[in-house]
Amino acid sequence: MEPIYLDYAATTPLDPRVLTAMLPYFSGEFGNPHSIHRWGQRAEHAVEAARAAAALVLHCRPDEIIFTSGGSEADNLAVRGAALAERERRGANHLITTPVEHAAVLATMRQLRDHFGFDLTLLPVDATGRVSPAEVAAALRPDTAVVAVCYACNEIGTVQPLPEIAAACRAAGARLHTDAVQAASQLDLNVQALGVDSLALGAHKLYGPKGVGLLYARAGRPLLPMQTGGDHEAARRAGTHNVPGVVGLAEALRLTDAERAAHNARFTALRDRLIDGVLAAIPHSALTGHRTERLPNHASFVLEGVDGNELLMHLDLADIGASSGSACKTGDPEPSEVLLALGLPRAWALGSLRLTLGRATTDDHIDRVLAVLPGLVTKLRAALPA
Numbered sequence: 207m208e209p210i211y212l213d214y215a216a217t218t219p220l221d222p223r224v225l226t227a228m229l230p231y232f233s234g235e236f237g238n239p240h241s242i243h244r245w246g247q248r249a250e251h252a253v254e255a256a257r258a259a260a261a262l263v264l265h266c267r268p269d270e271i272i273f274t275s276g277g278s279e280a281d282n283l284a285v286r287g288a289a290l291a292e293r294e295r296r297g298a299n300h301l302i303t304t305p306v307e308h309a310a311v312l313a314t315m316r317q318l319r320d321h322f323g324f325d326l327t328l329l330p331v332d333a334t335g336r337v338s339p340a341e342v343a344a345a346l347r348p349d350t351a352v353v354a355v356c357y358a359c360n361e362i363g364t365v366q367p368l369p370e371i372a373a374a375c376r377a378a379g380a381r382l383h384t385d386a387v388q389a390a391s392q393l394d395l396n397v398q399a400l401g402v403d404s405l406a407l408g409a410h411k412l413y414g415p416k417g418v419g420l421l422y423a424r425a426g427r428p429l430l431p432m433q434t435g436g437d438h439e440a441a442r443r444a445g446t447h448n449v450p451g452v453v454g455l456a457e458a459l460r461l462t463d464a465e466r467a468a469h470n471a472r473f474t475a476l477r478d479r480l481i482d483g484v485l486a487a488i489p490h491s492a493l494t495g496h497r498t499e500r501l502p503n504h505a506s507f508v509l510e511g512v513d514g515n516e517l518l519m520h521l522d523l524a525d526i527g528a529s530s531g532s533a534c535k536t537g538d539p540e541p542s543e544v545l546l547a548l549g550l551p552r553a554w555a556l557g558s559l560r561l562t563l564g565r566a567t568t569d570d571h572i573d574r575v576l577a578v579l580p581g582l583v584t585k586l587r588a589a590l591p592a
């Protein structure tokens with residue numbers, strides 16, 4: 207039987223149409239976009255066409271797009287670059303974020319607190335992982351430099367009320383960054399409607415290549431560059447462009463935007479059948495994250511008294527690729543901070559399971575998971591020491 211991949215939140219396969227767009231830039235069109243000659247001009251043209259295409263999807267100006275090596279780098283540049291620039295500009299020394307952020311944001315915020323002397327407020331979240339705009343408004347101070355709230359959480363799929371949070375930040379004069387790395391394949395990326403000052407995404411979560419991403423950085427909001435060197439990307443990010451990667455990112459974004467609605471309708475139906483099936487068949491199981499305000503492709507659970515990593519190994523032996531939450535957490539015996547922030551007891555948080563659907567997921571895949579998973583959970587629970 208064909209193995210079933212249900213870990214599209216960790217990464218997605220490259221869309222063959224994206225590969226076709228990228229291929230010339232590995233060979234014939236190998237120029238450096240900074241070179242003066244025709245080879246360089248053609249590469250520069252490809253990078254600028256990609257920037258314009260990405261800007262169309264994000265509803266921003268092309269010069270507000272900064273190409274990076276991925277989502278992590280885009281988050282680092284947005285958070286650290288804005289924090290240090292705001293401190294220099296107006297002495298702002300306070301940062302706000304949430305406990306449900308990816309490590310690319312949370313570790314950057316903690317580094318700014320521990321090594322650069324910023325004050326850091328971690329906002330509370332409710333049991334579904336949602337941040338309340340009123341809590342954001344209450345935490346904002348005149349010296350708040352940056353607020354970072356993810357668009358959708360990678361571990362639990364919860365979507366945050368960004369436009370309302372953005373309004374609170376704007377009123378207080380603080381900058382709002384959003385990590386849209388998980389959201390980008392499924393949610394609208396109109397940065398004007400979202401009201402954010404910066405937004406990070408990475409190509410490999412949207413059927414594009416690994417090692418390339420972008421940061422939308424609103425014009426007029428200074429960023430201290432994190433990678434210094436040449437004046438690439440208008441002196442905001444040094445380094446010769448990954449031309450095939452940038453071309454692939456733009457093509458992946460364009461296709462995602464054009465096809466999003468059709469995929470989402472299918473994902474939502476499959477996801478809901480999976481969630482209802484798991485909760486009905488497995489006693490002492492619970493959905494993590496919000497029931498409706500969640501990514502269309504995302505189903506995540508906690509299973510009391512089950513070792514999540516052991517379950518993943520058994521699922522792999524049953525030809526099902528799943529995750530315990532985030533790819534960065536795999537193999538870590540500690541319960542995830544995100545799950546603890548929801549108020550879950552440790553014995554539940556250790557049994558986390560994330561199943562994320564993608565373009566190749568079928569009804570048959572969901573049937574097979576529902577046929578295999580309950581038996582595996584019973585077996586693992588029976589093997590527990592009394």
Ligand SMILES: Cc1ncc(COP(=O)(O)O)c(C=O)c1O
Pocket residue numbers: 215216275276277278279281308310356358359360385386387388407408409410419533
């Ligand atoms: C929410 C979120 N932010 C950031 C990242 C990091 O992105 P990248 O792998 O492109 O560095 C990920 C990837 O797992 C993610 O899910």
